[in-house]
Amino acid sequence: MKISEQEVRRVAELANLALTEDEIVRMTQDLDGILGHMDKLNELDTSAVEPMSQVLYDAEETATLRADVERKPLSNADALANAAVSGQGYFKVPRVIEK
Amino acid sequence: MTIDSIRTDLLAKKVSAEEIAREALKFAEAENPKTNAYLTFAPERALASAQAVDRKIAAGEDLGPLAGVPIAIKDVIVTRGLRTTCGSRLLENYIPPYDATAVIRIEQAGGVLIGKTNCDEFAMGSSNENSAFGPVRNPVALDRVPGGSSGGSAAVIAQGTAVLSIGSDTGGSIRQPASFCGVTGVTPTYGRVSRYGLTAFASSLDHIGPFSRTVRDSARLLQVMAGRDEMDSTSASAPVPDYVAALDGDIRGLKIGVPTEFFDGLANDTGDLIQAAIGKLRKLGCEIREIHLPHTAYAVGCYYIIATAEASANLARYDGVRYTTRSSAAGTLQEMYRQTRDEGFGAECKRRIMLGTYVLSSGYYDAYYLKAQKVRALVAQDYAQAFAQVDAIVGPVSPFPAFKLGEKVDDPTAMYLSDIYTVTGDLAGIPCMSVPAGKTAEGLPVGLQVLANHFNETTMFRVADAFERVSS
Numbered sequence: 267m268k269i270s271e272q273e274v275r276r277v278a279e280l281a282n283l284a285l286t287e288d289e290i291v292r293m294t295q296d297l298d299g300i301l302g303h304m305d306k307l308n309e310l311d312t313s314a315v316e317p318m319s320q321v322l323y324d325a326e327e328t329a330t331l332r333a334d335v336e337r338k339p340l341s342n343a344d345a346l347a348n349a350a351v352s353g354q355g356y357f358k359v360p361r362v363i364e365k
Numbered sequence: 366m367t368i369d370s371i372r373t374d375l376l377a378k379k380v381s382a383e384e385i386a387r388e389a390l391k392f393a394e395a396e397n398p399k400t401n402a403y404l405t406f407a408p409e410r411a412l413a414s415a416q417a418v419d420r421k422i423a424a425g426e427d428l429g430p431l432a433g434v435p436i437a438i439k440d441v442i443v444t445r446g447l448r449t450t451c452g453s454r455l456l457e458n459y460i461p462p463y464d465a466t467a468v469i470r471i472e473q474a475g476g477v478l479i480g481k482t483n484c485d486e487f488a489m490g491s492s493n494e495n496s497a498f499g500p501v502r503n504p505v506a507l508d509r510v511p512g513g514s515s516g517g518s519a520a521v522i523a524q525g526t527a528v529l530s531i532g533s534d535t536g537g538s539i540r541q542p543a544s545f546c547g548v549t550g551v552t553p554t555y556g557r558v559s560r561y562g563l564t565a566f567a568s569s570l571d572h573i574g575p576f577s578r579t580v581r582d583s584a585r586l587l588q589v590m591a592g593r594d595e596m597d598s599t600s601a602s603a604p605v606p607d608y609v610a611a612l613d614g615d616i617r618g619l620k621i622g623v624p625t626e627f628f629d630g631l632a633n634d635t636g637d638l639i640q641a642a643i644g645k646l647r648k649l650g651c652e653i654r655e656i657h658l659p660h661t662a663y664a665v666g667c668y669y670i671i672a673t674a675e676a677s678a679n680l681a682r683y684d685g686v687r688y689t690t691r692s693s694a695a696g697t698l699q700e701m702y703r704q705t706r707d708e709g710f711g712a713e714c715k716r717r718i719m720l721g722t723y724v725l726s727s728g729y730y731d732a733y734y735l736k737a738q739k740v741r742a743l744v745a746q747d748y749a750q751a752f753a754q755v756d757a758i759v760g761p762v763s764p765f766p767a768f769k770l771g772e773k774v775d776d777p778t779a780m781y782l783s784d785i786y787t788v789t790g791d792l793a794g795i796p797c798m799s800v801p802a803g804k805t806a807e808g809l810p811v812g813l814q815v816l817a818n819h820f821n822e823t824t825m826f827r828v829a830d831a832f833e834r835v836s837s
Contacts, residue, residue, distance in 0.1 A: 269599060269723070273723075274719070277719055277722050277723045277726060278719065280722050280726060281677060281706075281718050281719055281722040282684065282699075282702045282703050282706055283703060283706050283707055283710075283715055283719065284700075284703035284704055284706070284707040285707065285715070286707075289715070292388050293715070293716065293719055296716055296718060296777050296778075297719060297723065299714070299777070300722075300777065300781065303665070303666055303718075303778055303781075303782070304666040304670060304733065305666075306662070306663060306666050306667065307663055307666050307667060307670075307736050307737065307740050308736070309663075310660075310663060310740060310743065311381065311742070312736060312739035312740060315739040315741070315742050316742060317735055317738035317739050317741075317742065318738055318739070318741045318742035318745060319569065319738055320569050320599070321555040321569070321745075321793070321794030321819075323539040325463065329815060330381065330598040332595050336393070340462055340463075344462040345462070347460065347462060348459055348460065348462075348687060348688055348689050349686070349687060349689075350685050350686060350687075350688070350689060350690060350691035350705075350716075353692060357560075357686050357687060359686055359695055359698055359701065360696065360698045360700075360701050361698075362698050363696075
């Protein structure tokens with residue numbers, strides 16, 4: 267086994283997913299199968315290879331800079347229009363600090 | 366209908382843009398129950414755009430290159446004031462406050478946005494069976510999948526309910542559904558089209574690209590969308606050539622590579638059609654060369670590490686605060702995050718978030734993520750070496766044609782492995798496309814994949830267009 271149910275529970279916590287017991291069992295099987303396939307990468311010696319994080323092309327150093335000019339941002343009302351819960355111009359979340 | 370035929374009819378005043386839009390909407394709404402390809406229609410927006418085109422015609426003003434053309438947009442691409450679900454329950458009621466740059470450019474060019482298309486949830490899937498709003502059915506064979514994740518965008522072209530559409534491709538999500546539905550689909554060079562307004566799945570791999578009936582129409586649509594956008598710092602500033610002007614059908618003397626690695630494990634029918642396509646390219650005067658892309662077998666593992674890692678970070682934002690949906694079972698903040706995500710995400714999204722979180726987690730980063738980034742460099746190097754010898758590469762898009770709904774849902778690893786011929790192009794960031802190459806004995810379409818070097822869309826389009834001329 268590449269991954270145990272216990273590890274799956276820990277990863278679910280890290281990922282902020284509340285998986286049910288059935289989901290944990292199924293997820294463990296699925297991840298085990300996929301991670302098994304990923305082991306194939308270890309056949310390759312990559313000790314001399316530079317990692318590639320992005321497709322890069324030749325560009326001037328300043329290619330991604332723009333002029334520092336004011337522009338209108340999204341309005342408060344527009345920004346909050348899709349909020350699950352809002353009030354007083356803010357996103358509202360359950361209380362995090364006890365009195 | 367094509368872009369050119371619509372333009373001719375509009376200028377001859379045979380029909381108005383408003384009439385085309387009304388007819389397109391009526392036909393699309395009537396046909397939709399068969400395929401479930403559209404999630405949302407946009408009649409008001411479509412008519413407003415069409416009327417603007419008609420006013421220009423009446424005033425004798427110049428028309429944009431897409432004037433009056435009905436276009437469908439994949440529902441992972443945001444549209445201001447028009448519901449954008451990403452195929453997810455979580456965003457069932459999400460109304461974006463802005464338009465994607467690609468959408469702005471299409472509408473500025475006179476394109477008429479008629480609706481939003483169904484897709485796998487957050488573009489994660491190869492069959493469109495992961496949409497929270499039900500699967501899309503393949504118009505060519507209604508008991509089969511249209512491919513994914515841009516299944517709806519491919520299906521509307523095959524069904525004739527839009528003239529153009531756009532989708533997104535991270536590991537094959539444009540080319541594979543194009544192949545399954547028998548239409549043209551293009552993944553441009555990474556950065557060629559701005560990703561601003563494309564809901565992020567795997568940012569280093571995501572692309573927006575066109576679908577159409579003809580190669581020429583895809584070339585024209587890409588022309589409209591391509592080019593630097595200051596809202597996306599990864600968009601490329603390289604000049605956009607005139608793709609359509611280069612399409613003269615003459616590809617004599619081009620050197621075309623055929624990678625032997627793309628012919629392992631291919632279904633018989635698919636292999637025969639691809640070989641026949643290569644024969645046609647030879648007849649067109651191309652020099653066919655056998656080439657090698659030795660790291661192909663490692664690409665799926667590499668891709669699913671990188672894509673899921675990036676996805677786990679990108680999907681962290683759906684936490685019950687900013688994006689409409691919050692679990693009613695929420696107690697504490699932590700429970701609210703977890704319950705909202707558990708109820709909101711479908712099984713495939715959860716699987717990928719879990720996989721991505723695992724490969725990035727402490728103790729595993731070097732073994733998986735860093736290793737995958739190094740293997741990605743090797744895959745890209747394979748292509749760089751190949752393009753030192755050839756002008757373009759051709760091969761299959763998928764190992765098999767469209768499969769039956771439900772046939773592969775229980776085996777995620779097998780589903781992932783079917784992306785073998787498409788993920789390498791995304792990892793290298795090169796332009797690649799699918800062009801129809803005929804049908805199997807069962808009547809199922811098979812696409813020929815054409816790949817070219819970075820920013821060499823012109824050569825890719827020339828090969829696909831010349832092939833289309835002799836095969837249709």
